[in-house]
Amino acid sequence: MTALTTSARAELLSTRLTALRAERDQAQLELVGGASGDAADRATNVDANVRFALLEQRIHALELELAELPLRQRHDGEVTIGDVVVLDLGDGRETFLIGSVDEATDGTEVLTPTSPLGRVVVGAAVGDTVTYEPRRGRSMLATIVSVE
Structure with a gap:
């Protein structure tokens, strides 16, 4: 196993970000509209909203990580992210x-x-x-x- 270059990390994270966005878009389509229906429908809606929120958080974290990649400096012999x-x-x-x-x-x-x-x-x-x-x-x- 070798350390990832900044460009390889960016490519890997960008690929994962694209997959998470697609998953989020699918989760949004699955959201049950409104608070109508029986208890099972409302529980499904809560679960779908929680899943959607978690995906949004993960997407935001990856976007921040990608934005910070070019700002990270390497110091020989010192452990840095990506090592x-x-x-x-x-x-x-x-x-x-x-x-x-x-x-x-x-x-x-x-x-x-x-x-x-x-x-x-x-x-x-x-x-x-x-x-x-x-x-x-x-x-x-x-x-x-x-x-x-």
Whole structure:
């Protein structure tokens, strides 16, 4: 697994954005109009509205991510979004792509930059050992072994 170039990330995210927009358009067509009908109809309408809202949020997040891509700067040896990083979490080495779940491909473990581990890994350098809290009251260590 190798790090994605900015253009490859943009292409991947754009493809995912197109798919999400199509899914949102389909969800909008499936919305049941009004509050009429029996309880089952109203429940279906609530579910459809929740699904539609979640798709809108995901689309907005991807649009922001695409807009920020050209603004990100790389620093040699420092973990940035889009990198493939090898971490030692204490039980052996594991490889992750730092990025969005929308960038996941077959066999690729994704570490999102907003996760507890992702927040401390992004900006760290090769050789650094960072501490993160996977849940309140539990601290763990991770060592950055390499960055591609």
